[in-house]
Amino acid sequence: MTQPSSYTYLGPEGTFTEAALLQVPGAGEARRVPASTVAAALDAVRSEAVDAAMVPIENSVEGGVSATLDAIAVGEPLRILREELVPITFVLAARAGTTLGAVRRIATHGHAWAQCRSWVDATIADAEYFPSSSTAAAAYGLVDGDESYDGAICSPLVAERLGLAVLAEDIGDVSDAVTRFVLVGRPDALPARTGADKTTLVIPLPEDHPGALMQILDQFAARGVNLSRIESRPTGQFLGDYFFSVDADGHVEDARVADALKGLHRISPGLRFLGSYARADRRSPAVERHTSDEAFSSADHWLGGILGDRPR
Numbered sequence: 001m002t003q004p005s006s007y008t009y010l011g012p013e014g015t016f017t018e019a020a021l022l023q024v025p026g027a028g029e030a031r032r033v034p035a036s037t038v039a040a041a042l043d044a045v046r047s048e049a050v051d052a053a054m055v056p057i058e059n060s061v062e063g064g065v066s067a068t069l070d071a072i073a074v075g076e077p078l079r080i081l082r083e084e085l086v087p088i089t090f091v092l093a094a095r096a097g098t099t100l101g102a103v104r105r106i107a108t109h110g111h112a113w114a115q116c117r118s119w120v121d122a123t124i125a126d127a128e129y130f131p132s133s134s135t136a137a138a139a140y141g142l143v144d145g146d147e148s149y150d151g152a153i154c155s156p157l158v159a160e161r162l163g164l165a166v167l168a169e170d171i172g173d174v175s176d177a178v179t180r181f182v183l184v185g186r187p188d189a190l191p192a193r194t195g196a197d198k199t200t201l202v203i204p205l206p207e208d209h210p211g212a213l214m215q216i217l218d219q220f221a222a223r224g225v226n227l228s229r230i231e232s233r234p235t236g237q238f239l240g241d242y243f244f245s246v247d248a249d250g251h252v253e254d255a256r257v258a259d260a261l262k263g264l265h266r267i268s269p270g271l272r273f274l275g276s277y278a279r280a281d282r283r284s285p286a287v288e289r290h291t292s293d294e295a296f297s298s299a300d301h302w303l304g305g306i307l308g309d310r311p312r
């Protein structure tokens with residue numbers, strides 16, 4: 001797989017997403033273009049304006065990032081190439097001269113707001129929330145003279161870079177929160193199996209199919225494939241139409257994962273493979289003997305002996 005030479009990310013400069021991108025070897029020296037939304041970042045990959053996009057996908061406190069789960073599930077297919085974990089700490093920043101007591105209107109990204117709610121509720125009476133496309137965009141707004149709010153929840157780094165006053169530090173409700181980001185490229189790429197991999201799937205819930213969810217889960221369970229994330233999202237088409245966004249342990253080149261995907265495709269033919277890539281924590285799954293590559297290949301061999309060269 002060739003290394004991407006140009007990247008986009010949820011910007012502007014100074015987002016946690018940019019920090020995730022800078023963890024990718026070589027990205028610091030490559031062309032990097034900020035995007036104003038996750039959807040715009042993914043579209044820039046689809047239109048080949050850049051090779052890959054870094055976007056947030058999951059937070060240890062708030063769960064899945066809906067904007068990413070939805071934008072990656074539809075449209076021209078994309079591929080996840082790698083994941084990055086970033087520890088997240090938030091500060092409350094304001095223009096110089098503003099006191100903590102004077103801040104009531106706070107701008108930030110929805111995930112940051114959700115992760116600082118207890119601190120805000122305990123500290124700022126009647127706080128008003130101004131949604132922003134990213135934590136950094138909220139901080140830039142203060143500098144650019146946006147008078148509609150007087151404080152921004154952002155990273156300590158962007159507050160410092162912009163010369164903002166930090167009124168409170170480490171205001172996240174969970175002090176060791178981590179966000180997971182994924183680097184997304186075009187579908188011709190398939191990262192090599194490392195033995196400690198993750199596979200991400202979009203599984204449409206088949207309509208009028210009693211027991212579909214149980215059958216979907218059974219495809220993983222029967223092959224000893226562990227799931228590390230499962231979320232349901234509405235497709236937006238009509239009420240009751242859902243897809244599941246799933247992370248499974250293992251690589252599509254692992255026989256147990258490939259076999260589970262075949263089973264899933266029989267149940268949900270609209271199944272979308274979003275990629276197999278190395279786990280950021282490098283943790284290998286425990287594989288039972290009967291779901292090992294050897295067990296699958298020996299079973300194929302055995303059946304081949306029975307069927308000979310009859311078409312299968």
Ligand SMILES: O=C(O)C(=O)Cc1ccccc1
Pocket residue numbers: 010014015016017018056059088109111112133134135136179
């Ligand atoms: O807004 C940012 O800085 C982002 O990169 C998105 C985000 C927001 C909150 C927690 C983690 C990532």
